[in-house]
Amino acid sequence: MTLFSICWHNMLASVRGEMQYRASFIMSLIFGFLFQTVGFIFVAVILTRFEAVGGWGLWEVGVLYGIRLTAHGLWVVSVNQLFRFDQIVQEGEWDRFLIRPVPIWAQLMFTQFRIPPLGDLISGLFLLGIALPRVSIDWNAGLVVFLALAIIGGALIDGAFQLGSAAFAFRFLMTLPLRIVFDDLQGRFGSYPASIYDRPLRAFMTWIVPMAFMAWVPATVLLGRTAELPFPEWVAWASPMVGFALISGAVWLFVSQSRHYQSAGH
Amino acid sequence: MPMITATDLVKDFTRTRPVEGRFSTVRTLFTRQQETVRAVDGVTLSVDEGEIVGYLGPNGAGKSTTIKMLTGILVPTSGTVEVAGMVPWLNREANAMNIGVVFGQRTQLWWALPLEESLRLIGRMYRMPEDGYRKQLAMLTELLDMGPFLKTPVRQLSLGQRMRGDLAAAVIYQPPILFLDEPTVGLDVVAKERIRTFIEEINAERNTTVLLTTHDLDDVERLCRRIIIIDQGRVLFDGEAADLKRRYAPTRLVDVTVSGDGIDALAQAVRDLPVGVEVTSHDGMKASFEVAPERVAVSEVIAAISAQAPIVDISVSEREMDGIIREIYEAREVTR
Numbered sequence: 001m002t003l004f005s006i007c008w009h010n011m012l013a014s015v016r017g018e019m020q021y022r023a024s025f026i027m028s029l030i031f032g033f034l035f036q037t038v039g040f041i042f043v044a045v046i047l048t049r050f051e052a053v054g055g056w057g058l059w060e061v062g063v064l065y066g067i068r069l070t071a072h073g074l075w076v077v078s079v080n081q082l083f084r085f086d087q088i089v090q091e092g093e094w095d096r097f098l099i100r101p102v103p104i105w106a107q108l109m110f111t112q113f114r115i116p117p118l119g120d121l122i123s124g125l126f127l128l129g130i131a132l133p134r135v136s137i138d139w140n141a142g143l144v145v146f147l148a149l150a151i152i153g154g155a156l157i158d159g160a161f162q163l164g165s166a167a168f169a170f171r172f173l174m175t176l177p178l179r180i181v182f183d184d185l186q187g188r189f190g191s192y193p194a195s196i197y198d199r200p201l202r203a204f205m206t207w208i209v210p211m212a213f214m215a216w217v218p219a220t221v222l223l224g225r226t227a228e229l230p231f232p233e234w235v236a237w238a239s240p241m242v243g244f245a246l247i248s249g250a251v252w253l254f255v256s257q258s259r260h261y262q263s264a265g266h
Numbered sequence: 267m268p269m270i271t272a273t274d275l276v277k278d279f280t281r282t283r284p285v286e287g288r289f290s291t292v293r294t295l296f297t298r299q300q301e302t303v304r305a306v307d308g309v310t311l312s313v314d315e316g317e318i319v320g321y322l323g324p325n326g327a328g329k330s331t332t333i334k335m336l337t338g339i340l341v342p343t344s345g346t347v348e349v350a351g352m353v354p355w356l357n358r359e360a361n362a363m364n365i366g367v368v369f370g371q372r373t374q375l376w377w378a379l380p381l382e383e384s385l386r387l388i389g390r391m392y393r394m395p396e397d398g399y400r401k402q403l404a405m406l407t408e409l410l411d412m413g414p415f416l417k418t419p420v421r422q423l424s425l426g427q428r429m430r431g432d433l434a435a436a437v438i439y440q441p442p443i444l445f446l447d448e449p450t451v452g453l454d455v456v457a458k459e460r461i462r463t464f465i466e467e468i469n470a471e472r473n474t475t476v477l478l479t480t481h482d483l484d485d486v487e488r489l490c491r492r493i494i495i496i497d498q499g500r501v502l503f504d505g506e507a508a509d510l511k512r513r514y515a516p517t518r519l520v521d522v523t524v525s526g527d528g529i530d531a532l533a534q535a536v537r538d539l540p541v542g543v544e545v546t547s548h549d550g551m552k553a554s555f556e557v558a559p560e561r562v563a564v565s566e567v568i569a570a571i572s573a574q575a576p577i578v579d580i581s582v583s584e585r586e587m588d589g590i591i592r593e594i595y596e597a598r599e600v601t602r
Contacts, residue, residue, distance in 0.1 A: 006390055016378075017377070020419060095369070098339045099338065099339065099362055101391060101392060101393075102391055265330065
């Protein structure tokens, strides 16, 4: 509770800090809105131009797209300090994280307020809101819990890659390009059913960079399409676990790499 | 009771060795050659509760690196550290509750926010109760004269004001240990004095243990009974500042000027000086002596001269800390 209040007040402080530069705050609001509008238009174009993608109906793809965008938004809203992590480490700003009596994860989460990530989350929820009622799903309590867990799990898959690659910043590597590549990959390929891809690409998305588990696999469960998965149905039900497993690995990597932090100016 | 102990502390930094010659930039990218720089090389030290210790050394000596290991920012390559009974990098959060840190070169405050808000956020992070926070804020506002700029965003503060803000941020939650890394760097004389007085008061009132790095020896003269000098990552000296002075400046310098008709008398006095006095210069009306106080009292020397020659001006001085430290830095060792 105390920890929550610390995070919350740090977040508020960051909003007030942003608002000190009023013009830039308003500009980022406007651009954040424009950015998402363009995203929406793109989705709309895709969904209306193609009747079905790989046998998936328009709104079924909408559900999948919505799960991915919501999961992605959930992570970037919560942990957006990682966006400029290379700079934090290289310029020795990490010192400040280390001398505060607050867990590192809590300092990385909810301490910065940025508008574009908020846009991702809102658009994702919006898309889910309009797509879910337009597909036939036999809703029950289990399925609702599954959807929630799937979104959290998806956020953790996204996060595992962001955190895992950020860990190498402690070795003075530029990790932002790596993170942008993953962002781009999941944005471009992760938003459609993986069944439409060739076998090598699908295998890559499932087993190497398991972004298929962010949206495709959970969506097949919701939509009763598990038959098209290359593994048994129970694996699909367990898909949220993938995120939890990956994030544990990423946290371990991050913690072990953080021992190599060299600060700045000796 | 020791509050801070370090034993055989070592910190190595590695970096890729730059390749020279053709296409050096591209080749540097692919080289596996690493070079290791040892910033701290076997430092052993111990600071007792309530002590103010000056941690001195030339630029690049390893002062900040040591402080960063004591504060839990850096993990030592080898050796052990304990601060209030805890290993800083292993018990990072618990250690953070115990220590206050000021890095003179970089602020810990929220750049865009008014100073008061930074202090409030810090009070909350250190779980201060509301009334305790208010009491401390009021006390520090008065001690550091922060009233006029408490509501000013940190980015608009002058260096002196910002440093006072940083000090307030480091002590508001009343940590038993303070690490001050160049707290007076770049400040004017008045601002420096204010900060020294503040450190002195906090130490006296709360028995706070202070480890202070500085390049300003007035800070040391004023605050530190004990100093530790390091260079190239090794401890050169650890002991009382007065002891260092005794070692380096055992003698007093006496300069005498006599009136015009006293030239011959002065020459006579110079010949008749008591044992333990050495003439460093003698030219007409002026003469300078080095007196070894353990062999002859300075007053005795002055009496002997004034008995023979009409003194018009006299000065007695001891060597300044500045000169001693300069000599140590240049020689890279301390004479025994």
